[in-house]
Amino acid sequence: AVEETLVLIKPDGVARSLTGEILRRIEAKGYSLVDIRLVQADRDLLAAHYAEHEGKPFYEPLVEFMMSGPVVAIRVAGDRVIEGFRSLAGATDPTSAAPGTVRGDLGRDWGLAVQQNLVHGSDSPESAARELALWFG
Numbered sequence: 001a002v003e004e005t006l007v008l009i010k011p012d013g014v015a016r017s018l019t020g021e022i023l024r025r026i027e028a029k030g031y032s033l034v035d036i037r038l039v040q041a042d043r044d045l046l047a048a049h050y051a052e053h054e055g056k057p058f059y060e061p062l063v064e065f066m067m068s069g070p071v072v073a074i075r076v077a078g079d080r081v082i083e084g085f086r087s088l089a090g091a092t093d094p095t096s097a098a099p100g101t102v103r104g105d106l107g108r109d110w111g112l113a114v115q116q117n118l119v120h121g122s123d124s125p126e127s128a129a130r131e132l133a134l135w136f137g
């Protein structure tokens with residue numbers, strides 16, 4: 001079935017001028033860009049987005065990192081796009097993410113408290129609906 005997912009290009013991806021490369025990979029896979037915006041996220045938005053991680057050791061560094069610069073938020077559509085984009089993104093840890101994925105090809109560890117891993121993708125239909133409402137209203 002056609003689904004929609006929320007993709008975020010995190011501040012590291014924007015700062016490294018990888019927006020075009022990441023959009024290219026999404027389009028080359030055959031998914032559709034439905035909506036896109038450049039967002040300077042505030043703490044309230046990120047607290048809602050990352051509610052499930054509150055209290056974890058990396059939570060505060062994660063929120064600070066996500067506020068450190070603009071984020072590109074994209075509404076992406078396609079059959080099984082939620083699973084498909086997570087496959088394109090690769091594993092959370094960019095050091096061990098498989099080559100061929102966004103994180104595996106373009107990311108690495110920078111010795112920081114938070115894993116700067118270039119992109120976010122919703123992990124389920126429920127998360128996608130919740131996150132799309134947060135970032136696109």
Ligand code: CMP
Nearest residue numbers: 058062092113114115116117119120121
């Ligand atoms: P994402 O899966 O989009 O959402 C949670 C983010 O927290 C994750 O990407 C990483 O950026 C970060 N993260 C997850 N696990 C860790 C960890 N163990 N240490 C540091 N950062 C993490």
